[in-house]
Amino acid sequence: MSTPIPFGPHLTDDQLARRPDSHVGAHLEHCADCQARAAGWQNVAVAAERFSVDTVGAFRTPSFDDLLGDAVGMPWAAPTPVPKPSLSSSLLLAASLALAQRKLLPRLLLPLTVFGFIGGILLAVSTTRSGSPPTIFGLVVTLVFQLGTLAACTPRTDPRLELFATMPIRPSVVFASRLLMVLAADTVLALVTSMVASELGGTADFTDMVAGWLGPALLASAVGVVCAVWRSIAVGAVAGGVVWLLGAAGASSAGPAHRIGAIIQPLWSTSALTVAIAALLLVVAIVGMTKPRFSAAAA
Structure with a gap:
């Protein structure tokens, strides 16, 4: 050329x-x-x-879908097989989640719980002559349980908030683990305290001491938790307090207070019905954590 x-x-x-x-x-x-x-x-x-x-062959521009290939999240992407976690890994994840929830609880919760149980022992010992240590001790333990469960519903650590709702674990699972951790810790401490109180009190054995607080504590705590999740922690405290007052009034020997407390007296005991109602209310509260909360409740 x-x-x-x-x-x-x-x-x-x-x-x-x-x-x-x-x-x-x-x-x-x-x-x-x-x-x-x-x-x-x-x-x-x-x-x-x-x-x-x-x-080379005829030049053809590849399609956009071919360029992306099996990108994760694309409608045409092949599903990625996810291996099922083993039992050990599941238990490790549950333990890690519970430990993380412990850090989100108020710092004063543990000392207040210990002081509450110690106060229950002192009241049980001081009321030995009156023959009502299980009743007094049960009312104190119920208040301690309510304190712990309401602390799990504080607005600043609500799992439904926008930041916590972005975590890979559902808010309902987070709340369930937190609530279970509080209930388990309170139950263990209450059992130990009941053993000590029964040894020092002398008028009631260990079984009677436990029966005096197990059902009422679960019922009053469940009512407070449901109302706290539904509205606010203040509403939950009021609702739980009303149930506790009714139970205390029903535990009195006679008079107008006893007649008012007779409304809740059939449930103010450790029975299968009381435990079942408390469990149902706790499940309702956990299900209520599925809807996210975008308000500035924690501000």
């Missing part, structure tokens, strides 16, 4: 290689030399195209 002709009456190679415009077309109509050179360029283009097709 000839070298470019920058000057003179003929077209340059760059003008011949490009798409001809009106000036180039007019010149080619009257210049045989440029027509021959243009035909040479056309032959080169045809040969290059044929060589490209023979060696």
